[in-house]
Amino acid sequence: MSALQEIPVTVEAGTGNIPPLLHEIRHALARVARGESGTVIDLRSLPLAPGEEEKIEAVLGEGEVQAELQALGPTSVLETAYAGVWIVTHRNTEDEIVARFIEVGRIPEILRSQPEDIERSAKELQQKLQETTASES
Amino acid sequence: MRKDQTLGEYLEAKGVSRRGFLKFCSATASLMALPPSAVSQVVQALASAKRPSVIWLSFQECTGCTESLTRSHAPTIESLIFDAISLDYHHTLQVASGTAAEEAREAAMEGSAGEYLLVVDGSIPLGNPGYSTIAGISNVDMLQESAKNAAALIAVGTCASFGGIPHAKPNPTGAVALSDIITDKPIINISGCPPIPVVITGVLAHFLTFGTIPELDHLGRPTAFFGQNIHDRCYRRPFYERGQFAKTFDDEGARKGWCLYELGCKGPTTYNACATLKWNEGTSFPIGSGHGCLGCSEPDFWDKGSFYTPISAGLWGSRETLLGAAAAGAALGIGSALAAKARKKKAQAADEAGQS
Numbered sequence: 001m002s003a004l005q006e007i008p009v010t011v012e013a014g015t016g017n018i019p020p021l022l023h024e025i026r027h028a029l030a031r032v033a034r035g036e037s038g039t040v041i042d043l044r045s046l047p048l049a050p051g052e053e054e055k056i057e058a059v060l061g062e063g064e065v066q067a068e069l070q071a072l073g074p075t076s077v078l079e080t081a082y083a084g085v086w087i088v089t090h091r092n093t094e095d096e097i098v099a100r101f102i103e104v105g106r107i108p109e110i111l112r113s114q115p116e117d118i119e120r121s122a123k124e125l126q127q128k129l130q131e132t133t134a135s136e137s
Numbered sequence: 138m139r140k141d142q143t144l145g146e147y148l149e150a151k152g153v154s155r156r157g158f159l160k161f162c163s164a165t166a167s168l169m170a171l172p173p174s175a176v177s178q179v180v181q182a183l184a185s186a187k188r189p190s191v192i193w194l195s196f197q198e199c200t201g202c203t204e205s206l207t208r209s210h211a212p213t214i215e216s217l218i219f220d221a222i223s224l225d226y227h228h229t230l231q232v233a234s235g236t237a238a239e240e241a242r243e244a245a246m247e248g249s250a251g252e253y254l255l256v257v258d259g260s261i262p263l264g265n266p267g268y269s270t271i272a273g274i275s276n277v278d279m280l281q282e283s284a285k286n287a288a289a290l291i292a293v294g295t296c297a298s299f300g301g302i303p304h305a306k307p308n309p310t311g312a313v314a315l316s317d318i319i320t321d322k323p324i325i326n327i328s329g330c331p332p333i334p335v336v337i338t339g340v341l342a343h344f345l346t347f348g349t350i351p352e353l354d355h356l357g358r359p360t361a362f363f364g365q366n367i368h369d370r371c372y373r374r375p376f377y378e379r380g381q382f383a384k385t386f387d388d389e390g391a392r393k394g395w396c397l398y399e400l401g402c403k404g405p406t407t408y409n410a411c412a413t414l415k416w417n418e419g420t421s422f423p424i425g426s427g428h429g430c431l432g433c434s435e436p437d438f439w440d441k442g443s444f445y446t447p448i449s450a451g452l453w454g455s456r457e458t459l460l461g462a463a464a465a466g467a468a469l470g471i472g473s474a475l476a477a478k479a480r481k482k483k484a485q486a487a488d489e490a491g492q493s
């Protein structure tokens with residue numbers, strides 16, 4: 001890699017897509033503040049120059065919440081320094097990014113327990129307790 | 138996965154949580170270039186989707202399309218899409234060979250008549266049926282037989298979509314595109330040499346999710362992926378606007394990542410999703426690596442002059458006049474489209490003159 005880095009290729013200017021994206025986030029945040037619904041922005045749908053995603057992350061900064069979940073590979077959910085603005089990065093089991101979203105809202109849907117999972121776990125817990133009771137008696 | 142099982146039931150049986158399924162659907166929606174607001178629809182549709190049978194025929198091709206597909210950059214998510222279809226015949230990937238393989242194809246055609254998807258990569262030689270055969274059956278016969286009861290056809294790659302490299306002059310085998318032979322079925326063209334792997338899976342995911350053909354452009358390509366040209370989505374576009382062009386592959390402009398238009402980049406006339414989806418696990422795409430776009434997802438890309446001649450050179454004749462045109466900036470989007478048409482006409486005229 002060091003040999004590659006010695007080639008003096010630099011990317012001078014960006015796509016100019018960062019400011020409008022940040023304004024989109026600002027508008028989305030204002031809507032949530034008024035009690036309206038949240039917004040999800042797919043980062044893959046935007047042309048971004050090398051390094052621009054990192055710039056967006058740097059502008060948004062780090063907030064209070066950093067969550068990691070394991071479902072078909074890891075997913076990281078980070079609240080940025082702006083409360084209500086989240087960065088959700090889905091990875092597969094080989095740790096490659098499969099999708100990346102900026103979510104504006106109180107909590108990204110992926111963090112919530114899903115009704116179907118809750119229903120199943122209620123049954124599983126009941127079954128487990130029955131088995132325990134049966135083995136004790 | 139049993140054929141009568143829905144995808145939702147299948148994933149649940151595999152121990153995938155609903156949260157995992159939600160993640161799968163988010164990634165799939167992103168893959169299909171659907172807005173994130175459509176995720177809940179995708180969740181509903183995929184949970185109850187039945188597993189379609191797929192027959193994949195490889196004709197006059199280099200296997201690059203299958204190579205591309207098997208290197209899809211999201212193994213977990215995309216292998217789930219492949220679990221979700223029943224790939225009943227693919228002579229490069231399947232274990233069975235010879236008679237057993239052909240029996241698998243016939244069984245799928247019979248068992249899922251009217252419902253299966255027929256995927257084709259490679260062009261079809263009409264010059265002499267013996268140029269390309271599978272199990273002694275010529276490509277054109279196998280295509281016609283397999284297409285008869287298909288729900289829809291997908292042409293994977295520029296060869297199946299438009300004839301591709303086998304069709305390039307002088308076209309020794311008389312190669313034609315899928316759509317030249319089959320005219321009474323819906324055909325989705327996923328062009329590219331090879332096509333972007335996630336576009337192949339994205340189209341399969343669309344069929345799986347909605348059971349319909351996605352919206353197509355005038356060349357039969359899904360607009361979700363081929364709706365915009367490389368130039369409009371290129372991160373080097375600001376340099377083009379400012380008239381900053383690399384003149385050689387090793388000058389200051391090239392090192393600073395300036396626009397590659399003058400070095401022959403076909404981005405302005407090429408419709409594909411490389412600039413946003415990128416290649417090799419999202420690492421880069423040709424322009425990101427310092428080389429112009431070859432225009433591989435367009436018809437006759439091999440016969441449109443040099444890869445290193447600027448697009449408009451064919452229209453205005455010389456490099457010098459072209460530079461004036463490039464400076465005209467915004468008008469060029471239209472100009473280059475006209476240039477492409479003019480070039481095509483010119484090429485056709487030359488072709489006809491040569492033959493007569």
